[in-house]
Amino acid sequence: MSHVILTTVVMRYIVFMTLTTMVSPNDQMVCRDANRPIATDAEDFYKLVDAPLGDNLILQCHHCDGNPTAEPKNWFKTSRPGWDQPREVRLSMDNDMELNRMSVNTEHSLIIKNVEETDSGLYFCWNLGEMEGNDRFNYLVDTVFEEIQSVEAGNITDWLKYHDENYQPINNLFTSSNSDEFVRLREHLNVHLEVITHWDSWGPCDACGRPNNQGVKKKRGRCTIKVTLREGGRVSNADEAYFHNVTVMSCRSTKLYKLFPGVSNLTRVVPDFVQDELCDGVCNPDAEGINHGWKVGKAKGFKYRKTFVIPEGSHLALVCPESTLESTVIWRKKGRALKPGDASNPNVIVDTFNTLYLAEVTKDEEGNYTCQVEDIKMQQIKVFVVTKSRLLTNEMGRHMGYLGFVLLLYLTCYCGGLVITWSRRHTFKTYEELAEEHKEEVEVETLL
Template identity: 30%
Template sequence: MPQEIDFLNEARYHLQTDNSLLINSIEENDSGLYSCQENINQKDSEKVYAYYIDVVMVELYDQGNTENWKAYVQKFIIPMKEKFLQSENEEYIYLRNILRVQMNIVSEWEKQQACDGCTQISKRKAFCRLRPTHKEKMDEENINLQMLTIKRFLSIYQLSCHSLQLSALFPKIAKDLSNIPNFLIVSHCKGQCQVSSGIHQAKYHDYYNLKEYAHLILTCPETTATSQVIWLKNGEQLKARSNKSSRIEVDIFGTLSLSGIAWSDEGNYSCFVDSVHMQDVIIKIKSSFSDNTEFFWQNVCIGIILWFNLILFCAGLTIKCKRRHQYKTLDEILEEEDLERKKKNKMF
């Protein structure tokens, strides 16, 4: 039986001023059918609004283009459809023969996202959904409370393939469905990158002044295992490559590797994490020739200084040699000192 929410004792449930319902910290047991009623023109008739809350486990995504989507359908959707129709597992049989429910697995597409001019990418998500169809009424003689509960649960329009409540009622079916990710179609598009008022400015900036033939590995900040990382060079997207001979490579984890750096690699490299402009890296290249030239001129300057000092030293020696007759010998100096001592002794 439906129960009215006790807002005084239920701390996580709040009735907003606009009569909307706010649920804090959603839990698995919050799954269920929620309804509200309003009186129309103060008459006895009432209008009822119903909402189903389907709490799901953490959802994963496969991503790719339309060709990858076709492979996704062949790998995940079609085999699951066959299981619902033919599987001999007791849960599938119970669903088909006892509850008389045919489960259809479909993909629910969200609206195509606008083209992100900075990454030149547009995205569209496809969510895995279950749509129950009741083929015929159950045998009323064998109906019990559990069956009624399940039938009520399956009477809604659609469920997520990753529904936690479904896993409580049909563990085997839920386990099979948990292997089916949602899908994210990524398509290339053309659009203007709006960089105004600093909104799209990168959070991080870096600068490298590298020699020719150097190696560099760049990792985009704030990424996780599920992040979508895109690298651009001067506004053009760098695609992931498996060719080991390529000097510029973006691996599946979004790490950019540059090997044997050349002048053509100079430029502005930008990375985006889930469409957020995360980092700008400016790379400048200096040639090994310029380093050798600089080293050469440094040595020339040092040589000139040493040569100048040598000239001064030799000039000094030459002058000393030419004036050697003007200088006293050691014997003359000793003789003068002896005379000075004798004069002092006579004075005393």
């Protein structure tokens, strides 16, 4: 009888280790680079992890190029950084191993299946016997929306254009928008947000099927929000305290949407960017499969892009380029299709000729609009709505700048004339000299 029990226990242990060690190709595996160990600096204290809802996530407790050690490790988590104390992660203990949503494998990696919004937080994997060493791995897991969006690609010059078109308008709003959410961020929480690119590491050099020294390597840049805390901020709850205790967060963060939905609707539609660069490599198509490394095509983004900044109450008519009356045109707002003739929102209407009308616009009409002709992504339009008082203030400031420039130019010329006159004063004739010359002229006229 004891032999049967022992055999059953051993078999269950083998099944458990097999299931917890198996990794699906769709699982997101995260590790820390050995060149960026845990440090006291805020940007090095943890690694930001974008965790799409419903996906599987594996947080590794060893460096990316290293092997797991035999020392015992423990996983801790704080769901609300700066508000709660870290607690040991509660692992699932279901008899059916496949039903365990949260488990640890033989490499001490934490496996989270079917990511939920409650899984967000700061995770720590520590060897309790070496608390002061570098054998610590911290991850800030930020649950994000899984958006169907295009990924732009190109070199560093293309990225600069991508930055100006996608990041700069939002960063301007963070700095000067009078919208309630932006004002609350600046004046109540006293934090400054800035959209930046968080770069992954470079991938391998793809040299197969290419001329010598013409290989291509790529790295992905993810839309990220940098959070800078200023002095004097106030928090009312744990959600607001989150912004005081993190330095970065994802543009598609569910926490951002929960507290600032208007800001989230602007940032979550920003596509990621894949930068490519020439490299010198050796072709090895069998490194990870028979077709690995061979040249493949890449999907294109939108052919046209525009940005409109319009005042509240104004009107805007948008026509999808390269479309005809016979074309099948699909307009979308923030990813949601707009049906022609739908009058549920009188401010946003698509007529039977596939023209999009924005009438009497308010802040609700602000966002990302796209149009698709047949199966071609044709145009992406970003609409920002500002109050008329804000617009008038900007116009007045610009005209005052022009007037100030004219006055400055006038004063410069006037003062320059005075300086030149003063420097040449010794060449001027005195009153007596002028009178003497005039006297000689009078005498000549008298003789005549």
